[in-house]
Amino acid sequence: MASFKKSFEGLKGTSQAAAKGVTDTAVQAAQDAVQQVADSSKETATIAAQEASRQTQAVIGKAADKATDTIKEFGQKMETK
Incomplete structure (x- = not known):
């Protein structure tokens, strides 16, 4: 019986x-x-943030170009007067 109990415990x-x-x-x-x-979520968030930044910079660049053109046009109009 002791041997059986020992085997069972083992x-x-x-x-x-x-x-x-x-x-x-x-x-x-x-x-x-x-x-x-x-990790995948962090990478996705980083990529999304980089893309948003790139798009924001592009929009700012276009707005700056438009403002520059507007100022030039205004200056030309002032010169003709």
């Missing part, structure tokens, strides 16, 4: 260790997946 310990290993692996895989999503 099996119980092995099963617990295996279950812990599976759980640890699953937790690590979940953490890795979450980190990948977070």
